[in-house]
Amino acid sequence: MSTRLELSPERAQALAERHGTPFYVYDLDVLRARVGRARALNATLLYAVKANPNLEVLRALRGAVDGLDVASLGELERALACGWAPEQLSFAGPGKTPLELAEAVARGVLVSVESLRELEDLAALAATHSRRARIRLRLNPSLRVQAYRVAMTGGPSPFGIDEEELPLAAAALRRHAQVLDFDGLHVHPGGQCTSVGGFGTAVAATLDLTERLHREHGLVARRVNFGGGFGVLGDGQELDVEAAGQRLEAMLTRYRAATGQALEAVLELGRWLVAPAGLYVARVVSEKRSRGTHFTVLDGGLNHHLGATGLLGPRLPLINLSRPAAPRVTRSVVGPLCTPLDTLGLDVELPEPRVGDLLAVVNSGAYGYSFSPLHFLGHALPAEVLIAGDRDEPRPPGAPPRSPAAS
Numbered sequence: 001m002s003t004r005l006e007l008s009p010e011r012a013q014a015l016a017e018r019h020g021t022p023f024y025v026y027d028l029d030v031l032r033a034r035v036g037r038a039r040a041l042n043a044t045l046l047y048a049v050k051a052n053p054n055l056e057v058l059r060a061l062r063g064a065v066d067g068l069d070v071a072s073l074g075e076l077e078r079a080l081a082c083g084w085a086p087e088q089l090s091f092a093g094p095g096k097t098p099l100e101l102a103e104a105v106a107r108g109v110l111v112s113v114e115s116l117r118e119l120e121d122l123a124a125l126a127a128t129h130s131r132r133a134r135i136r137l138r139l140n141p142s143l144r145v146q147a148y149r150v151a152m153t154g155g156p157s158p159f160g161i162d163e164e165e166l167p168l169a170a171a172a173l174r175r176h177a178q179v180l181d182f183d184g185l186h187v188h189p190g191g192q193c194t195s196v197g198g199f200g201t202a203v204a205a206t207l208d209l210t211e212r213l214h215r216e217h218g219l220v221a222r223r224v225n226f227g228g229g230f231g232v233l234g235d236g237q238e239l240d241v242e243a244a245g246q247r248l249e250a251m252l253t254r255y256r257a258a259t260g261q262a263l264e265a266v267l268e269l270g271r272w273l274v275a276p277a278g279l280y281v282a283r284v285v286s287e288k289r290s291r292g293t294h295f296t297v298l299d300g301g302l303n304h305h306l307g308a309t310g311l312l313g314p315r316l317p318l319i320n321l322s323r324p325a326a327p328r329v330t331r332s333v334v335g336p337l338c339t340p341l342d343t344l345g346l347d348v349e350l351p352e353p354r355v356g357d358l359l360a361v362v363n364s365g366a367y368g369y370s371f372s373p374l375h376f377l378g379h380a381l382p383a384e385v386l387i388a389g390d391r392d393e394p395r396p397p398g399a400p401p402r403s404p405a406a407s
């Protein structure tokens with residue numbers, strides 16, 4: 001089973017006729033196969049909903065992964081609506097509102113605490129509601145791991161409590177032990193890491209903090225959430241998840257032997273699980289030559305897929321679904337918007353696109369639909385189409401229709 005989505009010209013055409021263009025397509029078999037590979041991590045595996053909050057994706061992952069990482073009340077409610085239990089959810093984010101914290105505490109959702117202020121707010125809230133809040137301390141280690149192309153630790157950060165404040169956080173945990181049930185630590189080192197060595201460096205830094213918390217402050221972490229950030233690049237390079245699993249296992253074995261603690265690992269992956277399971281498909285509606293550049297114009301672009309423009313990182317590869325064997329040519333591929341930012345490929349090589357062809361942006365299952373300014377210029381919303389290998393995915397009984405608004 002391939003662990004990236006591929007579509008034959010006939011299948012792409014059939015989907016385009018059925019759903020109109022542009023559309024996103026997600027292959028749930030590919031997603032399940034990637035989850036199967038990620039099981040090599042031998043850890044509690046959470047899915048980071050922000051990567052793709054499509055309801056059918058969330059339903060398909062029930063029973064496949066162990067829980068979800070949510071980042072808002074909206075994501076929390078989507079998760080519950082898809083049948084996830086509150087105790088399977090972990091809630092992180094630097095701007096949780098009093099309402100969000102109250103809902104999390106009332107429902108028994110684990111909260112990743114991002115600051116000393118939030119720790120105090122949560123303790124007060126739990127006391128008021130006579131509930132014990134399950135928490136992990138999200139930390140911002142002083143080490144920045146450069147292997148994460150989008151590194152999120154090491155500097156000043158809205159995410160997590162600075163390592164230097166560990167003594168204050170430990171004192172607050174002890175003070176509020178009656179209302180705060182301390183589960184362990186959480187460190188999300190950043191995004192787009194494709195190096196097992198880089199992952200190991202981040203794990204080592206987090207384990208150091210876990211050990212320090214015990215040695216210096218007497219607090220034992222039951223679990224440590226090592227975050228997400230497993231990379232998938234456009235050129236096919238991705239983090240070797242099986243090798244990462246071996247590295248993690250060896251490090252945990254050493255840690256357990258040295259400390260006598262039965263520490264459990266948690267990971268919360270988004271992009272790695274879902275990006276290769278999706279394509280964004282648009283039709284060529286026009287072409288033009290201008291001062292030596294040959295433009296191919298699609299019926300969708302930045303409005304549906306901000307990440308495909310290179311504004312957030314490297315551009316994603318484009319493929320010609322309709323005629324993959326056509327002679328390769330150089331084209332600049334643009335969307336229909338009135339801004340030069342709407343460029344999906346600048347002088348890229350691809351099988352010659354003709355008006356009417358279907359082109360696709362690969363690795364579009366993550367940070368696509370929900371990460372884009374969908375209403376800009378009032379173009380129709382793209383459909384989100386679910387397939388499972390060569391079958392159209394049947395809708396589960398009672399599930400709402402697959403309208404874009406419902407996903």
Ligand SMILES: Cc1ncc(COP(=O)(O)O)c(C=O)c1O
Nearest residue numbers: 048188191228229230269270271
């Ligand atoms: C706290 C947290 N966990 C997990 C993720 C998922 O990251 P990725 O999709 O790179 O695996 C993110 C992404 O921003 C995050 O902020």
